[in-house]
Amino acid sequence: MTDNTALESARDVLARALGLGPADIPVAGSFDDIAQWDSVSHLQVMLLLEEESGIEINEDTIVQCMTIDGIADVLATK
Amino acid sequence: MNVTTARHIIAGPTAAKPETTVTGAFFASAASAPDAPALWVDGTLYSYSELAGVARHVAAAIRASDHSDAGCAILAYRSLPTYAGILGTLAAGRAYTPLSPRIPVDRNRRILAALAPRTLLVDAPLARLAREILAGYDTPLNVIMMAGNGAPHTDSIAAPHVLSTVRMDDSPPGDTAVADPAMDAAAYVLFTSGSTGLPKGVVIEHGCVARYVDTICRAYAPEPDARMTQLFDPTFDLSVHDMFVTWAAGACLYCVPEKLLFTPIGFANEHALTHWFSTPTTASMLMRYRQLKPDALPGLQVSLFCGEALARQTAEAWRAAAPNSVIDNLYGPTEATIAITAHRVAAAGPAAPADTVAIGQPFNGQSAALLAEDGSFAAPGEIGELIVSGDQLARGYLNAPDQTAAAFIELGTPPVRWYRTGDLARYDDDDGFVYLGRLDNQIKLRGHRIELGEIEAVLRDASGSALVAAIAWPVEGQEVGGITAFVAGTSATAEDLRTACEERLLAAAVPSTIHIRDTLPVNASGKTDRIALRDWCRDNATTG
Numbered sequence: 228m229t230d231n232t233a234l235e236s237a238r239d240v241l242a243r244a245l246g247l248g249p250a251d252i253p254v255a256g257s258f259d260d261i262a263q264w265d266s267v268s269h270l271q272v273m274l275l276l277e278e279e280s281g282i283e284i285n286e287d288t289i290v291q292c293m294t295i296d297g298i299a300d301v302l303a304t305k
Numbered sequence: 306m307n308v309t310t311a312r313h314i315i316a317g318p319t320a321a322k323p324e325t326t327v328t329g330a331f332f333a334s335a336a337s338a339p340d341a342p343a344l345w346v347d348g349t350l351y352s353y354s355e356l357a358g359v360a361r362h363v364a365a366a367i368r369a370s371d372h373s374d375a376g377c378a379i380l381a382y383r384s385l386p387t388y389a390g391i392l393g394t395l396a397a398g399r400a401y402t403p404l405s406p407r408i409p410v411d412r413n414r415r416i417l418a419a420l421a422p423r424t425l426l427v428d429a430p431l432a433r434l435a436r437e438i439l440a441g442y443d444t445p446l447n448v449i450m451m452a453g454n455g456a457p458h459t460d461s462i463a464a465p466h467v468l469s470t471v472r473m474d475d476s477p478p479g480d481t482a483v484a485d486p487a488m489d490a491a492a493y494v495l496f497t498s499g500s501t502g503l504p505k506g507v508v509i510e511h512g513c514v515a516r517y518v519d520t521i522c523r524a525y526a527p528e529p530d531a532r533m534t535q536l537f538d539p540t541f542d543l544s545v546h547d548m549f550v551t552w553a554a555g556a557c558l559y560c561v562p563e564k565l566l567f568t569p570i571g572f573a574n575e576h577a578l579t580h581w582f583s584t585p586t587t588a589s590m591l592m593r594y595r596q597l598k599p600d601a602l603p604g605l606q607v608s609l610f611c612g613e614a615l616a617r618q619t620a621e622a623w624r625a626a627a628p629n630s631v632i633d634n635l636y637g638p639t640e641a642t643i644a645i646t647a648h649r650v651a652a653a654g655p656a657a658p659a660d661t662v663a664i665g666q667p668f669n670g671q672s673a674a675l676l677a678e679d680g681s682f683a684a685p686g687e688i689g690e691l692i693v694s695g696d697q698l699a700r701g702y703l704n705a706p707d708q709t710a711a712a713f714i715e716l717g718t719p720p721v722r723w724y725r726t727g728d729l730a731r732y733d734d735d736d737g738f739v740y741l742g743r744l745d746n747q748i749k750l751r752g753h754r755i756e757l758g759e760i761e762a763v764l765r766d767a768s769g770s771a772l773v774a775a776i777a778w779p780v781e782g783q784e785v786g787g788i789t790a791f792v793a794g795t796s797a798t799a800e801d802l803r804t805a806c807e808e809r810l811l812a813a814a815v816p817s818t819i820h821i822r823d824t825l826p827v828n829a830s831g832k833t834d835r836i837a838l839r840d841w842c843r844d845n846a847t848t849g
Contacts, residue, residue: 266567
């Protein structure tokens with residue numbers, strides 16, 4: 228996966244997990260600055276990543292996936 | 306536990322009243338072991354003398370600009386100024402009230418308006434939020450910015466408010482005296498959600514907190530090398546336990562970073578934490594993240610849960626994850642100071658996995674009883690509203706005599722003051738009190754009295770998940786038209802669950818709709834957010 232594709236995939240997963248439209252997701256952003264992204268919706272993010280991309284849920288990925296860039300990195304190395 | 310029973314009142318063990326306030330206990334710990342670690346926050350470990358030093362600076366700053374004895378509001382979150390602000394306010398002899406960036410701006414504003422303090426302490430990085438909260442707040446406030454030791458601080462606050470700054474340095478604080486408050490002086494005012502939507506301020510006196518902390522320290526005897534979790538939001542009174550049990554013991558408090566609040570296991574192990582305190586929801590979230598594996602938390606010695614019903618399956622998963630820890634289920638409303646009963650989770654017994662853990666027996670010097678519908682004590686074996694009494698009871702609600710009189714009643718001869726918890730319970734000779742749900746979770750539907758907690762128990766059993774909620778919906782005016790249920794983290798289908806409900810519940814109690822979700826919303830207190838579920842139902846009403 229190229230970095231750009233990974234970034235688009237990350238934003239797509241995030242939008243669906245948070246119940247937002249793709250346009251509502253900034254190009255870069257994190258758990259701290261997207262209001263709908265909280266501890267509960269983050270579980271949704273992780274479950275989607277696991278189900279669709281086979282990302283393993285562990286303490287490292289749970290924290291790493293708290294930014295859009297972090298999700299993209301996890302997807303790119305998959 | 307040695308409890309006495311008389312006239313259906315269950316009284317906790319007797320114990321001498323403590324003579325030291327929590328303020329006194331913290332500064333006594335600081336005097337006896339100044340170099341011992343007191344607080345880990347934001348990656349830094351602070352000793353007792355460092356924390357006491359910044360607290361004295363805050364106390365001096367409060368006294369310099371505010372000569373009243375009014376309580377102070379504190380806008381801070383999981384930072385050194387949060388704890389320095391609370392300790393400094395107490396050291397100045399004032400009661401504290403936390404505001405929070407984790408609750409809506411409007412709710413912060415309503416709390417401020419209800420409290421009407423003279424002083425607002427602000428953690429400098431939250432200055433912008435402070436300005437937002439203060440927009441339209443016209444009563445002049447002394448705003449004290451709690452700033453780090455770095456660059457000069459340049460924040461401004463619009464008139465009529467007056468800004469000053471206190472630095473979080475530990476230089477010798479001079480002769481700032483630490484107040485020695487009377488036991489009947491207020492220690493904190495915390496706000497709970499009123500049924501009207503307006504927050505109610507619960508005024509807790511020093512004697513109440515001192516008694517609670519004394520009871521907990523006697524029960525668990527934490528040593529100065531204990532390391533305790535700080536997971537609770539400061540607006541939630543369980544955070545009072547975290548801070549003041551730790552500091553009375555001369556132990557160290559570990560403020561779990563916000564990003565790790567729902568995966569704190571690695572943090573707990575990295576810092577060799579010994580004492581855990583959270584809501585059951587935190588534990589069930591860890592189960593959902595598949596982090597609560599056997600032996601995941603081998604270093605824990607004491608695990609306490611409070612704030613909502615503890616499902617037995619959650620307790621069993623915790624026992625496997627923390628095999629060296631006792632597990633106690635604490636119960637209590639904010640109005641009775643943090644917690645007022647406890648029950649130790651026994652080794653796996655014959656109890657059905659769907660059960661919730663009992664809430665047990667009253668604490669030292671406190672009593673509990675059940676109130677029948679006619680306002681008298683319930684007969685033994687009957688279900689009733691749980692009422693509690695003792696020296697942990699709040700003074701009442703701030704500036705709300707009618708609400709105070711409705712919730713704090715006098716009963717018996719001679720009259721004793723009781724707080725009506727609004728919780729339904731029964732008493733069991735072996736386990737003590739057993740929580741059965743909120744009284745207002747009891748609804749009337751098509752002439753039947755239905756306990757939503759009973760529906761949730763069936764859903765827990767049938768789904769194998771602790772994350773369940775049943776709410777009254779749809780509701781038209783005052784009329785309940787049906788029940789809507791939510792279940793998260795289950796492989797069962799809505800149809801399976803409906804069949805289980807039909808087999809085990811009155812027909813009227815079978816939910817009209819069962820939604821299977823990946824998660825349930827959680828409020829700032831870490832509990833399942835029923836209001837959000839109701840809002841969701843309302844917002845989605847047109848689409849079914």
